[in-house]
Every structure is written in structure tokens, then in C-alpha cells.
Amino acid sequence: MRVYGVVGWKNAGKTGLMExxxxxxxxxxxxxxxxxxxxxxxxxxxxxxDSHRHRVAGAHEVLLASANRFALMHEVRDADEPSLADLLTRLSPVDLVLVEGYKRDAHPKIEAHRGETGNALIAPGDPTIRAVASDVALDLDRPVFDLNDTGAIADFILAEVAL
Structure with missing residues (x-):
């Protein structure tokens, strides 16, 4: 599966961009x-x-299912947090997996940035960030997109992953 990330600090617009x-x-x-x-x-x-009661009682996994969807809840308990690579193996095959967060992992990413937050960019110190989507003009050594130009950002990501 092809994987591409969206990273950024809090309130940078990551979730809206993902959506x-x-x-x-x-x-x-x-x-x-x-x-x-x-x-x-x-x-x-x-x-x-009921599903919450099962988990609290000690169930390792609880699968909640209906005619519309199912959700598998897996309790980590005292184990280490699973890695992104481990989690990706649990997904059904698709053309593209978009990842929100996991900014320290090695997959390619685009950084969401809003000038009003006052946060510094992550991109200058991270070569896995291949572009930045921002609401302010930036002078960087990689592509910068308007945060709201979803079509251009999608074009870039799809080209990056050869879709």
C-alpha cells in the first residue's frame, strides 16, 4: 500500500486537510x-x-459489529504503543493510506501550517516532509501550496505515490 502523511502542530489544519x-x-x-x-x-x-463493559472486564479485543460497520478495539494495556508499520498491516488493501500524525516516522509527508498559530515550521529540519500547505506565503526549498488548494495538493500527493 502507498502511504502519505499529513503532519503539523496543533490547530494547523491537519484534520480539515485530511478530510x-x-x-x-x-x-x-x-x-x-x-x-x-x-x-x-x-x-x-x-x-x-456492552462493548465497554467487555473491555473493562479484561477482554484483549472487542469487535463491535452491525450491518453498517464494525470496529475492532484492541487493548494495548502494558505493552508498547504499536508502530505505524504494525498498524498498517491491520488495514485492508487500498490504493492510498493517508496518515494524520506520526511526524517522526519515515514515510513521505506534507506539513499543514497556519501562520496565526505562531508555530515554527517542522519542514526545514525534516527531509520526509516533501511539501508544505500553508495559509501564508513561505520561502522554502520544497513546494508550498495554498492550504485550501485541495486539488493541487492531491495532484502532488498522487504524483509522489505514482497513482
């Missing part, structure tokens, strides 16, 4: 899956629900 890219790229006929890294404790389950 627009999924819409744009699937609209072109490609299959896309996503991986989102969360830096904090999160729970997709709700206390009091």
Missing part, C-alpha cells in the same frame, strides 16, 4: 483509508455500553 483530501482522492476513483494518531488517552467506546 478534503479523502473526498478529493476518492472522488477521483481511488480507494483511501486513514490512520490518525492520538497523543492522549482516547476512547471510541462509551461507559455503560
Amino acid at each position: 478534503r483530501l479523502v473526498t478529493e482522492i476518492t472522488g477521483r476513483g481511488f480507494t483511501v483509508s486513514t490512520v490518525k494518531h492520538a497523543h492522549h488517552a482516547f476512547d471510541v467506546d462509551q461507559p455503560g455500553k
Whole structure:
């Protein structure tokens, strides 16, 4: 599977860019899956629900299924956080996996940047960041796209992964 990342600091526009890219790229006929890294404790389950009760009771995995979707919850407990490479092996084959976060991993990435946040760019010190999508003009040694020019960003990513 081809993998491409979207990274950036908090409030840089990563999730909005991811959402627009999924819409744009699937609209072109490609299959896309996503991986989102969360830096904090999160729970997709709700206390009091049967699946939550199963997990709290000690289940290693809980698969919640309906006619519309299924979700597999795997408790890491005392083990190390799984690597991106390990997580990618759990996905069904698709044309492209877009990854939000995992900025320290070696896959190619585009950095989302908003000038109003005041955060420094990650790109200058990271050769895996192949381009930047920003709402302000930047002078860099790699392509810079308007953060809202989803079509051009999608063109760039698809060319990068040879799709």
C-alpha cells in the first residue's frame, strides 16, 4: 500500500486537510483509508455500553459489529504503543493510506501550517516532509501550496505515490 502523511502542530489544519483530501482522492476513483494518531488517552467506546463493559472486564479485543460497520478495539494495556508499520498491516488493501500524525516516522509527508498559530515550521529540519500547505506565503526549498488548494495538493500527493 502507498502511504502519505499529513503532519503539523496543533490547530494547523491537519484534520480539515485530511478530510478534503479523502473526498478529493476518492472522488477521483481511488480507494483511501486513514490512520490518525492520538497523543492522549482516547476512547471510541462509551461507559455503560456492552462493548465497554467487555473491555473493562479484561477482554484483549472487542469487535463491535452491525450491518453498517464494525470496529475492532484492541487493548494495548502494558505493552508498547504499536508502530505505524504494525498498524498498517491491520488495514485492508487500498490504493492510498493517508496518515494524520506520526511526524517522526519515515514515510513521505506534507506539513499543514497556519501562520496565526505562531508555530515554527517542522519542514526545514525534516527531509520526509516533501511539501508544505500553508495559509501564508513561505520561502522554502520544497513546494508550498495554498492550504485550501485541495486539488493541487492531491495532484502532488498522487504524483509522489505514482497513482
